[in-house]
Amino acid sequence: MAEELTPATPDESEEPIKQRKNGLYPGVSDELAENMKSGWADTELRDLEPIAQAAETAARRAALSARFPGERLVIPAGNLKTRSNDTEYAFRASVEYAFLTGNQTEDGVLVLEPTAEGHEATIYLLPRSDRENGEFWLDGQGELWVGRRHSLTEAGTLYGIPASDVRELAGALREATGPVRVVRGYDAGIEAALTDKVTAERDEELRVFLSEARLVKDEFEIGELQKAVDSTVRGFEDVVKVLDKAEATSERYIEGTFFLRARVEGNDVGYGTIAAAGPHACTLHWVRNDGAVRSGELLLLDAGVETHTYYTADVTRTLPINGRFSDLQRKIYDAVYEAQEAGIAAVKPGAKYRDFHDAAQRVLAEKLVEWGLVEGPVERVLELGLQRRWTLHGTGHMLGMDVHDCAAARVEAYVDGTLEPGMCLTVEPGLYFQADDLTVPEEYRGIGVRIEDDILVTEDGNRNLSAALPRRSDEVEAWMASLKG
Secondary structure, three states: OOOOOOOOOHHHOOOOOOOOOOOOOOOOOHHHHHHOOOOOOOOOOOOOOOOOOHHHHHHHHHHHHHHOOOOEEEEEOOOOOEEEOOEEOOOOOOHHHHHHHOOOOOOOEEEEEEEOOEEEEEEEEOOOOOOOOOHHHHOOOOHHHHOOOOOHHHHHHHHOOOEEEHHHHHHHHHHOOOOEEEOOOOOHHHHHHOOOOOOHHHHHHHHHHHHHOOOOOOHHHHHHHHHHHHHHHHHHHHHHHOHHHHHHOOHHHHHHHHHHHHHHHOOEEOOOOEEEEHHHHHOOOOOOOOOOOOOOOEEEEEEOEEOOOOOEOOEEEEEEOOOOOOHHHHHHHHHHHHHHHHHHHOOOOOOEOOHHHHHHHHHHHHHHHHOOOOOOOHHHHHHHOOOHHHHOOOOOOEOOOOOOOOOOOOOOOOOOOEOOOOOEEEEOOEEEEOOOOOOOOHHHOOEEEEOEEEEEEEOOEEEEOOOOOOOOHHHHHHHHHHHOO
16 A cells, blocks of 8 residues: 555645655655646546436435424534554444435535425535645645546536535534434544534434435345346355365355455445354354354354445355254254245235234244253243244344444334335245254254345235246255366
């Protein structure tokens, strides 16, 4: 990684650009500074078209405007976060901002100014790097270091929103009057400018509204979710083809293999890949991925590709590493499959959100009683939640731009709500027998199984977006055999 001359930030753009303490160059001569100002071609892009989801983001802003008439609404993208010293984490814009604009650049802010007719939207962004003061080649975030930014004119065309310089926004907000709401937690500078104008209660209402606005997906979002799932299916196929290499190394070979697919076909993984082999499958969010991959054990792979528009898949398969389930592995796997079938069947418009969870948990409780691992009857087990020692987690969640989407929605609109066409959720029952669980026979210990699919609620039932990945135990074995040649 090359060493830039300065760690200056965009907010310091009007100040002299500072020299790095231990930089190899002592400074910039007047001659070099003058030389760097000129001799550059005009690179303005004049044939741009609006982004694919421009109509959808406009409709979302209109719904937001209707909900909060007469109020100024401020939705930041967020800022870069330091990883160490002068390196930053990869930036991911806030979901609220990306949902309303389609833009994904750091420091951006969407502002809806109230008008007599509703609101006027402006997207505030960093403009192109300044070549007169040397920012473009001396600043750590200058374009010669991190890449070209869109001009404000280009951004206005792409996103269908007039664009202005974000460096002027904080001052304008300090002078603003009237009611204001801001999405908190992303941009400390913007929040500081509004500190005497906002309340936690009003801001929470804005956050909740934007979370609930994502409960029902539009056609563009459904298409993106299917795209994410399709790439994820190919990522799972990639993994099966290299299980022998994973056995020779570790779970990280699996993680890296899936990550390659995510980066080639999408933006990133939607969450940390869980590549849990053997007893690690009993750790729900095993993301260390540094364990051994052994023939005869199971691999629980929970992974999802995130598209370039931030929509993520969330799929889990539990695979026999050598391609064949043992009798006990198959018994446990088939029980989870039966529970998932019951859960998926309960996903339909008009059903209670909780129905799919209850249906899957009932099947698992029945199996645990049948196997003699917990004392029945089943109704008692469910009433007391005794099955949870081995089922542990809820059976699913909403899915979208966040892997656990719509998390700020009101309980009555989400967990206690009713399913509608366009909602997308996961159905993911599991059974986990911890390696140190003395209440189960020794042969069960260290076996963990989860099966997870992404289910879209349709007008007449549901559609399994991830149906291309086999689920039934015999089909899984045949699929793995075909991929291994």
